[in-house]
Amino acid sequence: MSDITILLDAIGRGEERASADLLPLVYDELRRLAANRMAGQSAGHTLQATALVHEAWLRLGKDEEKKWQDRSHFFRAAAQAMRQILVDRARQKLSLKGGASAKRVSIDDIDLPHADVDDRVLLVDEALSRLEKEDPESARVVTLKFFGGLTNKEVAGILGVTERSVERQWAYARTCLFEMMHKER
């Protein structure tokens, strides 16, 4: 944990390489945390992704003292890590189902109201990869909101914009993404 703190300080000081190292660290931390939380729990016990992310942040200690840049870097990394974790788990479950699941999930196969969280995660992930190439700004918002589960206010704090601005960007981004998911036939 202290590694992350050190890294954040380093990033704060402007050390280039430090930010690249942040993501894998955060990823490991989150995975470890998740495993801890989920171990020995019954099937009904679910854990929201955002809860995990926030807990990890809290464990960094001295939350109030952290500068907003640190928050910014951490949460961005955490959201990305969360994306990875969720996608991994979803793929794993899909492969466990065997047979039919080997086929790629497409939005038309899914009865949206009953759509599995895993299916959603995979669909969003795929479409997001495409969106990142065209519109990285929107993609960033999606990652923070959906995978990070952050509120508009938190996202505003992290990106350094107004809450209203986040709301608008999120509306556009998710609509764009949704449309992309549909085009993928």
Add this chain to the structure above:
Amino acid sequence: MNSHEIEKALFEAARGFDDAETQRAFLEQTCRENDALRTRIERLLTVESEAADFFSVAPVLVPEEAESGNGTQDNASEPARSSAETAPAMVDRYRLLERLGEGGCGVVYLAEQLTPVSRKVALKVIRLGMDTERVIARFELERQALALMNHPNIAQVLDAGATESGRPYFVMELVRGIKITEYCEERSLDIRSRLGLFVQLCLAIQHAHQKGILHRDIKPSNVLVAEEEPGQIGIPKVIDFGIAKAIEGHPATATVSVRGQFIGTPAYMSPEQAGINPHDIDTRSDIYSLGAVFYELLTGRPPFDSEQLANAAPDEMRRILQNHEPLPPSRLLNSIGQNELEAIAVRRQSDPSKLLATLRGDLDWIVMKALEKDRQRRYASASGLAADVERYLNNEPVSARPPSRIYRLQKLVRRNRATFASIAAVSVALIAGLSTSTWLFFKEREVRRQQALLLAEAEKNEKITRAAFLAREGKPGEANALLEQIYSLPQRPSLDGVSAFRAVGDWLALQQKWQEATRRFAFVMHLDELDFWGSVTIDYQAYAVLLVETGDLSTYAHFCRASAARYSKETNGDAASRILKSCLLRPPDAALSTLLQPLAKAAENAFPKSGSKPWAAIPVSLWRYRCGDYRSAAEVALPKEGQSDTSAATATNCAILAMALFHEGKVEEARGNVARAQKIVDAGFARLNVGNGSQGYWFDWLFARELLREATAMIEGNGSQGKATEELQKVR
């Protein structure tokens, strides 16, 4: 600016408009050259709320133990389901179990009601991210509109409230059943049974239309049939008025989203719904969709291929729906393969040739009329459609089809087959025992007589029905030709009859054929005995004035006495006023004026002290005049500032005023008013048409003219009218 930024900016701006019209105009302006961009933005706007909802479900993690388990496939498939949503939510006393669907501004869940009784219900909550006041108001409107409906074939609203977080919800009857089309196929229902279900469906939609609610997405999956008693045909129920909107409301999005599809199932969508301006929808759009469902019930498939439509681009889809004519059911079945046709026929308890024969003719006509591209040519109401289907079931002539003599004769025979059969049996017996049975001879005559009566009765009713239909079709001349042949009313007259006679009566009156009109209205009066509507008293006015116009004063006197007696307890000011007015075209004798006292009281009570309309003044001023209260009659009849001086009511008031003034000795003023009234009446008669409530119906003009005659005779003539009034004064 790259394309995404432009898009984003436009999207955000367009989103801000609540009003679809302004939004469209905005996009037209900003994307003037660029069709592709505009389509793109429109597309985004369409899917926006879908997207919001999709992303509102947050990703969660599940314990990995549950996944690996014993490593077998069975175990693995189970936990996948448990990862779907978080723990079941509670909303007041309802436990949410499963999400059923979405539409409009809400999501529908399967829920379990816990108290006071435990049962499953459907609960609709306003969607996440849609909490603006405007949306909440719309949701509430929808709930109220749905709560207004009370029909056995429409899913009922049971309860309403708000969640802890303040989101409004309402609870509906849960309908467990299967799609009507599937139901009919699975149970292999024959055509008649299917028609029975369909009629119920139409009447349910009619009920909604009468409450001002359009369904907008009628299709088989929204009409569920639940089997009640084993062995009996189930009851169809219409669900998912969730996307219905009160007719006065303003739909914000052009298309409807249901279960991941963005467009309301195209196969059942009316051409105008697919059109460029889908906001101009009315009840006939629902009728089209009913027609499409009907088509499928008969033939096993909807009029257009769902897949083909869904795969087409919006423009192409529009083109198909608006221009491409579907084959009538019998012709469609004629064109498919023999095997398929047999399969379809079997599921309708029929065989290919019988089925084709059944569909050919009336059923073809009814379906195609409901599916007309031009909505003016469709059935005007769901009940009209139901009525035609019922006529088919009763072997009566169907309105959708222009009747020929042979066609109608066929129907007549078919309907009275039972009677014809028994006649035939008796005839045979007669021939056999002719030499010995005088008794049978008389019986035969009796039977023949009864038969003739029955047929006459049937024909009379038919004529009336037909006349009603013709009148509605705007052919009053033909309708009149039929009604002329009727000299006495059938034993059991129908409401159809009232409207037919009234319509024809109006038409005759407009041609100033007073005698004939009177005869028709005599029947209207008789038929009105059956029913109490506000319009009845309007009929009284028409009849009364016709009697006076044709000089039938003895019938008029009788009519006045009867009406006054009948309505003596009337408390409704308007109705009392109309009757009162109708009875005062001539000075009333003592008996009549006694009868009129309570009506006069009711009319006076209803009369506002200031700012009243001319027509409201007439009964009061006329009554006061007839009673000899000349001054107060004049006061009331005096035209007020800013009132129209071309209406029949004004002319009437002028005539009354003239007479009152004359009695007060103000002869010149009286003359002036007579002249004024004359001018108005002349102009009115010159352009006589059916008229309306404000300028005056044709009978209002007759009324005015009649009083004007009286006034003119009084002022220019021998003043004999004055004597009658004096008589009345003595009595009072």
